[in-house]
Amino acid sequence: xxxxxxxxxxxxxxxxxxxxxxxxxxxxxxxxxxxxxxxxxxxxxxxxxxxxxxxxxxxxxxxxxxxxxxxxxxxxxxxxxxxxxxxxxxxxxxxxxxxxxxxxxxxxxxxxxxxxxxxxxxxxxxxxxxxxxxxxxxxxxxxxxxxxxxxxxxxxxxxxxxxxxxxxxxxxxxxxxxxxxxxxxxxxxxxxxxxxxxxxxxxxxxxxxxxxxxxxxxxxxxxxxxxxxxxxxxxxxxxxxxxxxxxxxxxxxxxxxxxxxxxxxxxxxxxxxxxxxxxxx
Amino acid sequence: xxxxxxxxxxxxxxxxxxxxxxxxxxxxxxxxxxxxxxxxxxxxxxxxxxxxxxxxxxxxxxxxxxxxxxxxxxxxxxxxxxxxxxxxxxxxxxxxxxxxxxxxxxxxxxxxxxxxxxxxxxxxxxxxxxxxxxxxxxxxxxxxxxxxxxxxxxxxxxxxxxxxxxxxxxxxxxxxxxxxxxxxxxxxxxxxxxxxxxxxxxxxxxxxxxxxxxxxxxxxxxxxxxxxxxxxxxxxxxxxxxxxxxxxxxxxxxxxxxxxxxxxxxxxxxxxxxx
Numbered sequence: 001x002x003x004x005x006x007x008x009x010x011x012x013x014x015x016x017x018x019x020x021x022x023x024x025x026x027x028x029x030x031x032x033x034x035x036x037x038x039x040x041x042x043x044x045x046x047x048x049x050x051x052x053x054x055x056x057x058x059x060x061x062x063x064x065x066x067x068x069x070x071x072x073x074x075x076x077x078x079x080x081x082x083x084x085x086x087x088x089x090x091x092x093x094x095x096x097x098x099x100x101x102x103x104x105x106x107x108x109x110x111x112x113x114x115x116x117x118x119x120x121x122x123x124x125x126x127x128x129x130x131x132x133x134x135x136x137x138x139x140x141x142x143x144x145x146x147x148x149x150x151x152x153x154x155x156x157x158x159x160x161x162x163x164x165x166x167x168x169x170x171x172x173x174x175x176x177x178x179x180x181x182x183x184x185x186x187x188x189x190x191x192x193x194x195x196x197x198x199x200x201x202x203x204x205x206x207x208x209x210x211x212x213x214x215x216x217x218x219x220x221x222x223x224x225x226x227x228x229x230x231x232x233x234x235x236x237x238x239x240x241x242x243x244x245x246x247x248x249x250x251x252x253x254x255x256x257x258x259x260x261x262x263x264x265x266x267x268x269x270x271x272x273x274x275x276x277x278x279x280x281x
Numbered sequence: 282x283x284x285x286x287x288x289x290x291x292x293x294x295x296x297x298x299x300x301x302x303x304x305x306x307x308x309x310x311x312x313x314x315x316x317x318x319x320x321x322x323x324x325x326x327x328x329x330x331x332x333x334x335x336x337x338x339x340x341x342x343x344x345x346x347x348x349x350x351x352x353x354x355x356x357x358x359x360x361x362x363x364x365x366x367x368x369x370x371x372x373x374x375x376x377x378x379x380x381x382x383x384x385x386x387x388x389x390x391x392x393x394x395x396x397x398x399x400x401x402x403x404x405x406x407x408x409x410x411x412x413x414x415x416x417x418x419x420x421x422x423x424x425x426x427x428x429x430x431x432x433x434x435x436x437x438x439x440x441x442x443x444x445x446x447x448x449x450x451x452x453x454x455x456x457x458x459x460x461x462x463x464x465x466x467x468x469x470x471x472x473x474x475x476x477x478x479x480x481x482x483x484x485x486x487x488x489x490x491x492x493x494x495x496x497x498x499x500x501x502x503x504x505x506x507x508x509x510x511x512x513x514x515x516x517x518x519x520x521x522x523x524x525x526x527x528x529x530x531x532x533x534x535x536x537x538x539x540x541x542x543x544x545x546x547x548x549x550x551x552x553x554x555x556x
Contacts, residue, residue, distance in 0.1 A: 138541035140505040156325040
C-alpha cells in the first residue's frame with residue numbers, strides 16, 4: 001500500500017466533529033450528579049471527623065504529640081518479664097486450638113442445614129441454620145465469654161466454648177457456600193449408578209467441599225489465636241488476664257511485653273498454618 | 282517368566298501387611314489424639330464435670346435472666362447516642378483506613394512497589410504489625426495514650442481496616458496483568474503515574490468489593506470497643522453485665538445483631554450493584 005491509496009479518513013488524527021452536547025459517553029447531568037454525590041460524602045466524613053477528633057476528644061488531657069510519644073514509649077517491652085508469660089501464651093494457643101476444633105465439629109452439621117441444596121427439612125432447617133450463623137457471627141467473643149464465664153466459672157473452659165460458638169458462624173457459612181456451589185456433574189454421575197443420598201453426599205459432595213473446608217478451618221485457627229489472646233480480660237483463660245492486670249497496675253512495660261508475646265505467637269501461628277496449608281492442599 | 286508370576290498366597294500376605302499397617306497407623310493416631318485430649322484437660326485444669334451441667338445453666342441464664350430483653354434502655358437517651366457514635370466510628374475508621382491502606386498496599390505489593398529495598402519491607406511491616414495485634418489490645422493501648430473516647434476507637438478501627446483491607450488490596454495488586462504497567466513505564470512515566478494509570482484501573486472493582494466487606498467487619502468490631510473505654514456502645518455492654526442487669530445487656534446485644542444484619546444486607550446489595 002503506497003501513500004496514494006490512503007484516503008483522508010484513514011488519517012490517524014481524524015476525529016468526528018465535537019458534538020454540541022459534549023461527550024456522549026459522559027453526559028453532563030451524570031457527571032454533575034457523581035460530583036455532587038462524592039462531595040456530599042466527603043462533607044459528611046469531614047463533619048464526622050471534626051465531631052470525633054475535635055469535640056469528642058479531651059485534648060487538654062492528651063496534651064500534644066510529645067506527651068503522646070512519651071506515653072507510647074512506656075509500652076516498650078520489658079524483656080526480663082518475657083519468660084514468665086510463655087506458659088500463658090501456650091495456654092492461649094491451646095484454647096485457640098480446642099475452640100477451633102469444637103467449633104469445626106459443630107459447624108459441619110450446621111453447614112449442611114444452611115446449604116440450600118442439601119438442607120434436610122426445607123425452609124425450616126435452612127433458616128434455623130442461617131439464624132445460628134448470624135447469631136454466631138454478629139456477637140463478639142467477649143460477650144460469649146461473659147455468658148460462658150457466668151455459666152461455667154472462671155478458667156479455660158468458658159474460653160474454649162466462647163471461641164467455639166464464635167467460630168461456628170464463619171466456618172458454617174463458608175462451608176455452606178461451598179456446598180451450594182458444588183459442581184452438579186459428579187453428583188449426577190453417582191446418582192446415575194443408583195446410589196443412595198448418603199453415598200451421593202459422601203462421594204460427590206464431600207470431595208469437592210473438603211479442600212475449601214480445611215482451608216477455612218486453618219484460617220479460622222489464625223483468627224482464633226488473636227481472639228484467644230483477649231478472652232482472659234473477662235476471666236476466660238489465656239494471656240488476656242495478664243495483659244489486663246498489667247494495664248490496671250500501670251505496669252505498661254510489662255503490658256508491652258505481653259503484646260510482643262502475642263505478636264510472636266500470632267506470627268508463629270501464621271507461619272505454621274501456611275506450611276500446613278501447603279502440605280495439606 | 283515364572284519369577285514374574287506372583288503366587289496367590291504372596292498377594293494375600295501383601296494385602297494383609299498393607300491392611301495391618303493402615304490399621305496400626307489409625308490406632309496410633311486415635312491413641313495420640315486421646316492422649317492429647319486427656320493431657321489438655323489435665324494441663325488447663327478443665328473441670329469436666331461442669332460441662333454436663335452447662336446446657337442447663339446456660340439455658341437458665343438465657344431464659345431466666347437475659348429475657349425479656351430491655352429494648353427501651355437500648356433505644357433511648359445516652360445508649361442510643363452511643364449506637365450512633367458506633368456507626369460514626371466505623372464509618373470514619375473505614376474511610377481513613379482505606380485512605381491509608383491505598384499507599385500501604387501499593388508499597389507492599391512486590392510487583393509494582395516503588396522500591397523493593399525500602400518501600401516493600403516498610404509496607405509489609407505495617408501490614409503485619411497491625412494485623413498481629415488484636416483490635417481490643419490496640420484499643421487498650423490507644424486509650425492509655427489518647428484518653429477515653431471515640432478517638433481511640435476510631436484510630437483502632439483505622440488500624441483494623443488497614444490490616445484487613447490492606448492485605449487483601451495488596452494481594453489484588455500482586456495479581457494484576459503486568460502488560461499495562463510495562464506499557465506505561467515505557468512512556469517514561471514515574472512510579473506514581475504507573476500506579477494511577479496502570480495499577481488502579483485494574484484493581485478498582487475488586488478494591489470496592491474489599492472496601493465494602495471491610496466496612497462490614499469494621500462495624501462488627503466497633504460494637505465492642507467501648508468495652509475498654511474506646512467509644513461506642515461496648516461501654517454499656519460492660520456496665521450492664523457488671524451490674525448483672527442482663528436484660529439490658531440482651532437488649533443491647535439484640536440491637537447490635539439487628540444492626541449487623543442490616544449492614545450485611547446493605548453491603549450485599551452494594552456488592553451486587555458494583556458487579
